[in-house]
Amino acid sequence: MENLNNQNELIERTFGPNEQIMIPSDVAFFETSDSLVAVSPSIARWLVLTHGSSILFFRLLCQRKTINEAISHVKMQFGASEAERAMNEVLGEILDKEFEMGASVQPDLTPSPYAILSLNITNACNLCCITCYRFSGKPDDDELPEADWISIVREHASLGGKVIKICGGEPLYRSKDLVYNIIRTAKDNDIRVLLLSNGCLIDKEVVKELVDAGLDRIQISLDGPDRDTNDRIRGRGVYEKVMQALRHLCGSGIHVYLAMLPIPEISLEAFKKRGVEFADSLRHQFGSDLTISISQGILDGREVSHEHSLPHVNTCRKLQDDMGDSKTTAGLDLWQWEPGRMNLSCGYGRTFAVEPNGSVRACAGSDSIGNIKEAKLSELRCKLESIAINYMVDMIEECQGCSLRYVCGGPCRVRPEVCTDDKKQHILGRLIRSNALRYDLNPNG
Numbered sequence: 001m002e003n004l005n006n007q008n009e010l011i012e013r014t015f016g017p018n019e020q021i022m023i024p025s026d027v028a029f030f031e032t033s034d035s036l037v038a039v040s041p042s043i044a045r046w047l048v049l050t051h052g053s054s055i056l057f058f059r060l061l062c063q064r065k066t067i068n069e070a071i072s073h074v075k076m077q078f079g080a081s082e083a084e085r086a087m088n089e090v091l092g093e094i095l096d097k098e099f100e101m102g103a104s105v106q107p108d109l110t111p112s113p114y115a116i117l118s119l120n121i122t123n124a125c126n127l128c129c130i131t132c133y134r135f136s137g138k139p140d141d142d143e144l145p146e147a148d149w150i151s152i153v154r155e156h157a158s159l160g161g162k163v164i165k166i167c168g169g170e171p172l173y174r175s176k177d178l179v180y181n182i183i184r185t186a187k188d189n190d191i192r193v194l195l196l197s198n199g200c201l202i203d204k205e206v207v208k209e210l211v212d213a214g215l216d217r218i219q220i221s222l223d224g225p226d227r228d229t230n231d232r233i234r235g236r237g238v239y240e241k242v243m244q245a246l247r248h249l250c251g252s253g254i255h256v257y258l259a260m261l262p263i264p265e266i267s268l269e270a271f272k273k274r275g276v277e278f279a280d281s282l283r284h285q286f287g288s289d290l291t292i293s294i295s296q297g298i299l300d301g302r303e304v305s306h307e308h309s310l311p312h313v314n315t316c317r318k319l320q321d322d323m324g325d326s327k328t329t330a331g332l333d334l335w336q337w338e339p340g341r342m343n344l345s346c347g348y349g350r351t352f353a354v355e356p357n358g359s360v361r362a363c364a365g366s367d368s369i370g371n372i373k374e375a376k377l378s379e380l381r382c383k384l385e386s387i388a389i390n391y392m393v394d395m396i397e398e399c400q401g402c403s404l405r406y407v408c409g410g411p412c413r414v415r416p417e418v419c420t421d422d423k424k425q426h427i428l429g430r431l432i433r434s435n436a437l438r439y440d441l442n443p444n445g
C-alpha cells in the first residue's frame, strides 16, 4: 500500500484547487478518545481523522467549500505547514478510499468464495469441557464416512470456495488420517485450511503430518491463564498438554491461534488479574507464530449459559483489546472492512456448517436447513442466500438508523443483544486500528 506521504503528486494531479469534492450528505461523525471517525453508510466507507486541522479541513469539504477555500480557513487557524499536512492526509484518504458520492458499493450477502465452510467431522471428543456448547463426547450414530467429507471439500472448491474450517468434537480424536486427507484434498484444490483442536493429541509426529499435508492455521483452545483455572474447565492435565502442543507447533510454519474463553466465576477474574502478563509471556516465548484471541460470547453449554455471560461481554471485549494481538486483529479487520464492501450480516447465512451427520446450518447456533445426503451443496448455498437476505442488517429495526450498520453487520441473529455505546466504541477502535495498519502506521500508536 502506498504511504499517504508519497501521494502528494497524485493528489495534485487528481484534485484541482478550485474543485468541490462531492462528499456524501449522510456522513456521520463518531468521536473516540483520540480520533474522529467519519462514516458514510451510502458508500460503505469511513475516514479516520486524528488531527484538529484534518477534522476542520474535512468538515469544510462537507460544507462544499473548494479545496482552496478550505485550506485558507485551516491556514488561519493552524498555520501553513499544518494546513498542507491536513490537506494531504484528508485528500489522500479520500482518493484511496474513493470517499465520494456515487462510489460503487459491493453488498456482502451471499456465501462468497471466501465464505468459510465449517466441517464438524465428529461429535467424539477426548475431553468433557464444562463449557462445551456441543456437549461433545460420544460420536453421533450416523457420522458421515471419510469419502463424503472429501467430496464436500471437492464440491466446495468447484463452487469457488477458498477456505474450510475442520472442527468437531475433537477432529484428531475421530481420526488423524481423516484430518490429514481432508487437508491434502483442500490444498490440492487451492483451499486454505484452519483446524480447531483442543491440542491434547498434538505431538511432534502429528505436527509433522499436519505440515506435510499443508495445514495453514490451527486454533487451540485454552480457557484460563494458569493451570488451575484452565483445568477446572477443560480437565486435569490439559494446560500442560496444550503448552507442549504449542512448543511443537510454534516454529513449524503453521500459524497458531490461541482461543481463550473467559468463564464468569471460574476464569474471568484470573484473566482480569493475570491475563495481560500471561499474554506477554506467551508472546515472549512463541513470538509472532502465535496469535491470542479472546472470545467474547458464550453459548449455552454443559455448565454455562449465554444469559449469565451477558453482563460480562464488555469485560471480555476489553480483555481482547488488552491481551489480543491488535496488529493481527486489525489485519483481519482490514480484509473484512474493504472500502465499499457493505457488511450486511453478523455472518449468519454467509457461512455454512456441516454437522457430523451431514445436516447443514447457517451458523453454529442455528437450526438445520437441510442435509448434504439429500441435497447438493449448491442447493443448500442457494437456501443460505435467501436466509442471508431475510436477515440482513437493514431488516433489523434497531440498526436501521445506525450509520455504523454496514461496518458492524448488526448483532448475532440467533441470540441478539441490545446494542450499547461500549459496543460502538469497540467497533470504532477496531476501525481505527485497521486504518492505521492500512497506512502502515503503528496500530498501537
Ligand SMILES: C[S@@+](CC[C@H](N)C(=O)[O-])C[C@H]1O[C@@H](n2cnc3c(N)ncnc32)[C@H](O)[C@@H]1O
Pocket (backbone or CB within 6 Å): 125, 131, 132, 133, 134, 167, 168, 169, 170, 171, 196, 197, 198, 219, 220, 221, 259, 261, 295, 297, 298, 299, 300, 301, 302, 304
Ligand atoms: C466446540 S470446540 C471444537 C474444537 C476443539 N475440540 C476445541 O475445544 O477447540 C470449538 C470452539 O468452541 C469453543 N466453545 C466451547 N464451548 C463454548 C461455549 N459454550 N461458548 C462459546 N464457545 C465455546 C471452544 O473453546 C473452542 O474454541
Ligand code: SF4
Pocket (backbone or CB within 6 Å): 125, 126, 127, 128, 129, 131, 132, 133, 134, 135, 136, 137, 168, 169, 170, 198
Ligand atoms: S470444547 Fe472442544 S475439547 Fe471441549 S468438550 Fe467440546 S469439543 Fe471437546
Ligand code: SF4
Pocket (backbone or CB within 6 Å): 393, 398, 399, 402, 403, 404, 405, 406, 408, 409, 410, 411, 419, 420, 423, 424
Ligand atoms: S448492532 Fe449497534 S452498532 Fe451494530 S448496526 Fe446495530 S445499532 Fe449499529
